[in-house]
Structures are given as C-alpha cells and as structure tokens.
Amino acid sequence: MKKMTPIAVMCSVLVLGPILSGYYGSLVLWVICQQGVMALSYDFMGGMAGKVHLGHGFYFGLGAYVCIISKQAQIPWPVGVVASAICGAVVSKLVSLFLSSLRGMEFAVSSLCLALVGGILARNLEPFTGGSGGISARAEAFGVVYVFSVCIFLISFEVHRRLLTSFWGRALRASGADPIAASSLGISTKRIEGQAMVLGSTLAAIAGSIYPLQSGYVSPESAFGLDVMLSPIAAVMIGGGATTWGPLWGATILVLLQEIALGGIPGANLLVFGIFFMAAGLWGHSAPKELVWSLIRLSRHHRRPVFF
Amino acid sequence: MILQILLQGFATGALWGMAAQGMSIILHSGGFVHMAVGHVLVIAGIVASLSMQAWAGSGSLVVLLVVPTALGVFTHWIHRKLPWKRFLGEKGQGGFFLFTLGGVMVLEFLGQRLWPLPTGPKEIAVFSLGWGLFLSLWSALGICVSIITSVALWTLLRRTRLGFALRAWERGTGEIALIGVDPKWLGRWSCTVGCGVLCLGGAIAGTTQTLTVQEGIFWTTGALCLAVWAGSLRPVRANLLGWSLGIGQGVISMLFGPQWHPIVGPLLLPFALWLRSKRGR
DSSP states (O other): OTTHHHHHHHHHHHHHHHHHHHHHHHHHHHHHHHHHHHHHHHHIIIIISOOOOTTTHHHHHHHHHHHHHHHHTTOOHHHHHHHHHHHHHHHHHHHHHHHTTOOHHHHHHHHHHHHHHHHHHHHHOHHHHOGGGOEEOOOOOHHHHHHHHHHHHHHHHHHHHHHHTSHHHHHHHHHHHOHHHHHHTTOOHHHHHHHHHHHHHHHHHHHHHHHHHHHSEEOHHHHHOHHHHHHHHHHHHHHOSSSSHHHHHHHHHHHHIIIIISTTSTTHHHHHHHHHHHHHHHHOTTHHHHHHHHHHHHHHHOOOOOOO | OHHHHHHHHHHHHHHHHHHHHHHHHHHHHHOOOOTTHHHHHHHHHHHHHHHHHHTOGGGHHHHHHHHHHHHHHHHHHHHHHSOHHHHTSTTHHHHHHHHHHHHHHHHHHHHHHHOOSOBOOSOOOEEEEETTEEEEHHHHHHHHHHHHHHHHHHHHHHHSHHHHHHHHHHHOHHHHHHTTOOHHHHHHHHHHHHHHHHHHHHHHHHHHSOBOGGGHHHHHHHHHHHHHHHOSSOHHHHHHHHHHHHHHHHHHHHHHOGGGGGGHHHHHHHHHHHHHHHHHO
C-alpha cells in the first residue's frame, strides 16, 4: 500500500492538474510527461547499463520527423506514432549491432555522432524534411494529445518499474557495473545492452512522435538540437540513475527550472546542462544530483548547503 | 574544375591537419578526449576574423600571429586551473570527457550570445597558379603553416624533454613516474600544445572560411576521427590524414553539394572507433 501512494499522487496530479491549473499548467505537465518518458527511456542505457548515450535524443527527432511526414501524407496520427516506434526500433537495432562493441568514451562519442548525422540529414534531405526551415502539419487538439501523452508516460513508468527489479533489469545493471563479472555469470552483455538500447529508443521515438501532434511543426533544431540530446542525460544525472523515480524527479526539476528560472534567457538551458556535465566530470555522476538537492534544501531551510 | 576543387580541398585539409595534430597530442599522450577542441578552433577563427576586419591591411599578419598566441596563453591558463589530480585517477579520462563536454555547452551558450551571426573574411585576395587554378593567399599560408606545424611537432616529440615525456605517457602513467615527470604538468602542457596548434589553425580558418560557434562540434568530431585514424603520436601522419579528409570533402561537395561535407567526420568517427576496438582485441 505504501508503495502505491506516490503512484496514486502522481496519477492525481496528472488528472487533476489540467482541470485546476488551466492551459499553461497543462502545457507544463505535458512537457514534464514528455521529458519523463525521455528520461525513463534513457535510464535503460544511461542509468541501468551505465553507458553515456549522447545520441539518445536522435530517436526523439526520428520519431518526430516520421510522425509529421506521415501526417503530411494524410495518414492518421496513431499510424504515424506506430510507424515512429517501428522506425526507432529498427534503426536502434541496426545501430546497436555497431555500437554494442564499444565502451566508455568511445561509445559516448560514437552515439553523439549519430545525433549529429541526424541533424545533417534533417537539414539536407529537403524534399522530405523541409530542410533548415522545418516541416509543418496540422496540430491535434491539445486534450487528445495530453491524454495520449499521459498514457504513454504511465506505460513507460510501469514498464521501467517492472523491468528494474526483474531478472533482465538486474542482469542489465550487472553488465553495466562490471561486464566481465556479468559475462562470467552467463549474461550476454552485448545482447542485453542491445535490447536495452532498442527498448529505450522505441520509447524515445514514441515521445518524439507526440511532439508534432502538439506543436504542428518540426525543425532540425527542435528535433536534433543539443538541448534535446542532453536533457534526458541531465535529468538522469539530477534525479539519479537505475531508479524509476529518479529520472522523473530529474525531468520535473529540469522543466520547472527552465519554465520558472530560465524562461527569459534564450539558450540558458545549455549553460545549465554545461554546469551539470562539468560537475559530473569533476565529482562523479551523482554530483549534479547533490548540487540540485543541496540548492533545494537551501531554499527550503535557508541553511548553508553541504556540497559533495 | 576538378583540379580547382581538389586544390580547395587541399587548403581545407591543411586546417583539418592542424586540428588533427592538436587533437592527436591531447588524445594520444594522456588518452584524454577533449571535446572542446573544435570550439577552441572556431572561437580562435572568429576572433581572428573580427580582429582582421578591425585592423585590415598590413596589420593582418600581425593579427594572425597575436590572436593564436593570446588564445594559446589563455587556454594554458585555463588548463592550469583544471583539477588534474581528479582526471589522472581512476575513471579520470571519463571525467575529463564529461567536463570538456560541459565546457562545450558553456562555450556554445557564450558563443551564441557574443557572436550570433556567422563571421568570415570580407574579401579574399586570390592569385593564379596557372592552368586555370586559383588559390587565396591565406589558403597558401595555411598549407605552409600545417607543414611547418607538423615538422615542429615532430621535432618537439623527438628532440625535447616534453616530447620524450609525452611519448612515454602514451605507453602509460607508470612509465612517466619512472622517469620522474609529474603527470599533472604533462597534462597541462599536452592540452596547451594541442590547443595552441588548434588556435593557429583556427586563426587561419577565420581568414578563409565563414565560421559559426555551432560548427565547433563538427570540427571536434572530424579532428577526433583523424586523431584516432592516426593511431599514435604521429603529427605528420595526422596532417596527411587531414589533407585526405579535406580532399574527400572537396569531392563530396563536388558530387552532392557543399552542404553535405560536414557529414564526413560524424560518419567516419564511429567507424574508426569501431575498427580500433576490434584491433584492440
């Protein structure tokens, strides 16, 4: 019963929030849902497998473009969402065959290249993607998009929660913590990491496919921009990886930070991500989390924070 | 036409060569992946371009010498302040990678605020080489500087104490401890030498090309790709690979259009890393 209380509170906020807070509040909740799905999907690789997957946002952009192109072709949007998920799964399967043999920085840099290639393709394949100017299509009613986003978010949450404590999740965490020890226990680290990449990428592609349903517009910057690539990684760093609630807290804090504190400064989220990454580089992956929670404690109690 | 494109590719390749040499020094000495090298190059280029516009004419060459020197000293000062003790410990290379990636974002934010528009040379004086071939003065200078840089780096690595220590560091941290060299000092100097070469390349790039801060990450991936292909501390080989990349980009521009040439670095780098991982096993 105790375990279910936070989930019940989260569901109540998602259901009652739009009724009580109006359009702007619903929009913020929708963004939190989107970022939450991205953070949970990234956590399979970044948190559980312990790999810095800098190209995770690529699948968000891929999903967004597949969905809006299918919308332009007068295909119903649910079909577009399914097509995005299939594209995400297929592309990530192909990419995982190549990337699964890489570790550490090599993996991180190669996955970053994936994101850069995505951006270049989006800019240059003008007949399909609209080039640098982007591509637009009719947006769906916000209520429909919100309900759909919440459903996807809750499904992602439940999938992540169940997998985290399953045999598969423990095997993935073991392969992330010590691949040699995991292999000696009979776990195929390459295969399990490949599966994690496909699962995470499919969820990210679905999250991406929802984006044009709300905005009605996709451009290379909005789909493959640096902030799109880095926000799920920052969310997992802030909230903590290999937990279900950690990435969600991280995503919520990031969205609120962007909405409340950085709304007036264009591009300021890049600066925040930069500071988080530098902190993670200096003091380890948990440093951004410590930093943010110290600041929250400071604002609540007006006490001197204890960093690291 | 084809020869002109190849010549232009050769001139661009000289810039890639310098980027590759700078990255190679940092990557192959301590094994650090410095993600901000592209931004160092681009910022040096933008500063050089703006300075040249301000002091055009006979002062151009002075600007071309002063800007990389000043930025080189500045990068040395920054790298002196880095907590090398953390980066030299266990998982230190991963920490350095994340730290410099964070630095990229901070530089990108600052760059977008300071130089939101692309900057480039106002006018480029070209001279004829005969057979209908033309080359700008700065491109010719770039080719010469890339050759001089590779010879200078080769001499540094083969003839100086710093070079011996860098080559020993390539073998492992234990080896430099044996010869009594402080790894922190070596880390600082490898980054200073690498970034110095990049600043020089950037200053020449600023006189020949239009640059934006957002291009920094493409320069980084391209330089990293070339440094990985170079295999070890071999500046001449890194320079030759840079020329090959430049010529390759020229061919791609000719076949598919100039908008496609940034794809070369990000496409080749994962392949290079994959090959290296296979070779390592």
